[in-house]
Amino acid sequence: MTQEQGDPRHLETLDRDLARFSTLELATSYVARPMVGPGISLVFILLAGISAMVFFGQATNTLIVVIAACLGAYMALNIGANDVANNMGPAVGANALSMGGAIAIAVVFESAGALIAGGDVVSTIAKGIIAPDSMETASVFIWAMMAALLSAALWVNVATWVGAPVSTTHSVVGGVMGAGIAAAGFSAVNWQTMGGIAASWVISPVLGGVIAAAFLWLIKSRIIYTPDKIAAARTWVPVLVGIMAGAFSAYLALKGLKKIIDVDMATALLIGAVIGVVVWLVMIPVIRKQSHGLENRNKSLKVLFGIPLVVSAALLSFAHGANDVANAVAPLAAIVQASQTNNFTDAVSIPFWVMVIGAFGISFGLFLFGPKLIRMVGGQITKLNPMRAYCVALSAAITVIVASWLGLPVSSTHIAVGGVFGVGFFREWDAERRIRKARQAMPERTTYTPEERQRRKLVRRSHFTTIIAAWVITVPAAATLSAVLFWLINTTIN
Structure with a gap:
């Protein structure tokens, strides 16, 4: 050295x-x-294009199908990034699941729902918004579907970037409508269907919020505000878990498993009632054993709602994968069929490789970009604990059943976020009510100033206004963007 x-x-x-x-x-x-x-994400999109090239084979329209597959993969990634947060957000916000655990469960159940029971609503999205026979040629129909797919994906991407959970269904519907108007005029649009979708903007969140608030009131009045909380929980938690099991059984029979077995509303409700009663009876000794030795305080109650909340999140993910995979693959499936057969008026059949792109894309999107919206839905709108999050999950299943019974189209995004808002606003109302009762008992107590009242709000108003604004403009924004993209594509090609 x-x-x-x-x-x-x-x-x-x-x-x-x-x-x-x-x-x-x-x-x-x-x-x-x-x-x-x-x-x-770019690698996945390229692999989707290569898969389309392999499975579609050598044909004159292969390039079109490859481009459409890439756009479908891009849309699926955005669905995973934005939409899945609605199912997992409450469980993560309530600390019943870690972020990693939520993503793992969602990936498995979203993919299972998409591959096992997905595709039931593909024809509705691909052919129910615009009349295919209003299109001049198969090429015009293909350009319209491509513009719809790209516009919806871009809009959901922007919404995710700003932190607004929007309805991917409404994004695709708006995209299809805008391209249809640009291609064939306003007469091509099924305005009755569009009117029902517009009504769901209000119906979905309000119904979800009211049902979630009602269950939170039940939990508070029958368990939390009682002298012996543990004894009350032993009576009511099995009932609530039985309701959850029955609701989800009916929900999955009605909405998630149509590809396997087709059941009507009465049969679905009967299945739900039977399973609900069985689960209620099974849960009575389970809850009694689980609650043994717990202290008589609210923190102890969270233990009893943890596992049911995780199960409900998994079931919501399965049903979401079964239903909302159509948002990614419906236009793609329509393009594939029109390119193969030059027939764009018949019902759409879905190749398995198309469903795989949708299922894997949702999973990748959730894994790569989902945590941002999961945190926002789970903790930034209002503070959630297992009981409040359980009410949100339960309201999602029941709202879909009620809406199906009434024949109303609903959005899973609007229901879940509406449930979070409903829980938050109920907490504000309940807190104000208790303050008024305390003031009546103690008139000398100092009243709150307007500034203090504002500080004590339990729902963040900035998120509320941002989300509502995003919901309102989703269909018009996606439609306008889609119309512009169709015009650009059509002008460039011709």
């Missing part, structure tokens, strides 16, 4: 150089981290 190398000053210089390299590596990894998600 030379004298210079043994010099302490030389060692200090070496340490500083190593520290700079370490800082540089850390900075490089920090800068590169935001690019990981888009990079993996």
